[in-house]
């Protein structure tokens with residue numbers, strides 16, 4: 449009888465593939481005490497020992513780390529829907545209440561909100577109409593830098609504020625009083641950076657959910673305090689917006705997201721939930737947090753690499769001058785002709801992927817990947833950093849060589865996740881929906897910075913290329929550079 453069922457392939461007698469291999473840890477704590485600061489480096493080293501898929505027990509939770517293109521393809525393509533879930537850290541759950549886009553599980557609410565964001569904010573029509581905001585903010589940045597010629601400036605901070613203003617103009621329109629907007633922007637920056645840090649901070653409550661009520665590290669308390677501040681700012685903005693809407697004001701041709709969300713307010717979503725201010729604030733927080741730090745970090749990394757490689761900087765400057773003209777101002781529309789700059793940006797995204805482990809996935813069912821079972825409910829890290837550094841995938845991966853993205857390779861490695869060897873924005877259903885805006889802003893800002901100024905380092909300083917691991921991988925030390933007139 450047994451032989452019969454084996455021959456017929458009876459599923460009841462077929463054993464499941466084993467769990468992935470992995471290092472042993474301590475009782476109860478698992479591998480937690482052995483985690484190091486640069487998790488992406490450590491995860492890559494462990495993959496050399498345990499293979500491209502391995503497991504780690506961290507506290508009471510099982511983590512699976514995947515670091516080969518073929519296995520990642522199985523996750524983000526073949527089993528995309530199953531892995532399109534998230535398991536938000538306690539801090540993200542407190543901040544968003546489970547009503548945002550980044551951290552919400554795959555379900556009708558997430559799908560509706562993501563669709564709304566992509567259709568209303570990231571459509572070609574809306575992005576074209578909102579070009580005016582971006583131009584305005586980039587010109588203001590230049591106005592600001594013109595007053596700082598010969599003095600050190602912190603590039604990431606300036607770009608963060610510019611991106612924040614672009615995002616907030618897109619979200620709630622450009623009608624706010626500029627002084628008030630600037631003041632709120634500076635405050636907002638502090639709170640949003642803090643939130644992003646809190647989302648990425650290892651938290652005992654996440655590893656041992658039964659201990660969450662004790663909040664040993666005070667992360668939940670700190671998150672609640674930041675959220676109060678963020679909500680205060682969002683309340684001011686929503687109130688101002690409601691007044692403008694009541695007076696019949698809106699930007700022609702360019703919809704702002706808060707207006708659209710407020711129109712949805714009080715509508716029934718599904719059978720039980722209503723779309724209200726809580727949901728609106730969660731989504732706004734999400735977009736500002738997801739869009740500002742990432743863009744600023746990337747522009748800072750590209751400028752760092754350019755200053756570290758003066759011959760590449762010269763080539764970029766030459767290209768921008770040829771396309772734009774020495775005495776003209778860069779426009780967003782020039783970007784499509786700046787192929788070398790685009791290759792430089794892509795190479796920087798490869799060497800310094802802003803989210804080295806993407807955002808962890810959470811399978812809704814147990815699933816076989818390669819020859820191993822990934823159990824339902826485990827957290828899955830896709831270690832893109834290790835693939836971007838893999839000598840089997842990239843020739844001399846540690847070298848900064850933009851040429852690898854030129855010619856036909858420019859299309860081969862896109863941002864939308866078609867090629868699993870290169871995923872700076874993720875792939876599949878959860879791929880970053882902000883790509884069209886991120887791409888425009890990164891190119892426009894960089895072309896403007898290198899076309900308008902020569903850049904130097906403050907006396908006695910050298911370029912530091914070290915990374916600081918976090919959910920967004922910033923530079924260990926911020927880039928301080930000095931702009932000079934050309």
Ligand code: HEM
Pocket residue numbers: 549550551562615734735738739740742743746802803806807808872873874875877878879880881882883885886890
């Ligand atoms: C250089 C800039 C950016 C980078 C590198 C980046 C990268 C990413 C990555 C890696 C993910 C996770 C993908 C995955 O899980 O597979 C993501 C998700 C997301 N990003 Fe971006 N992003 C950038 C800019 C933006 C901008 C400008 C916005 C909004 C205006 C945005 C909004 C979002 C949102 C809402 C999600 C969550 C999507 C979901 O879970 O369904 N991002 N981003």
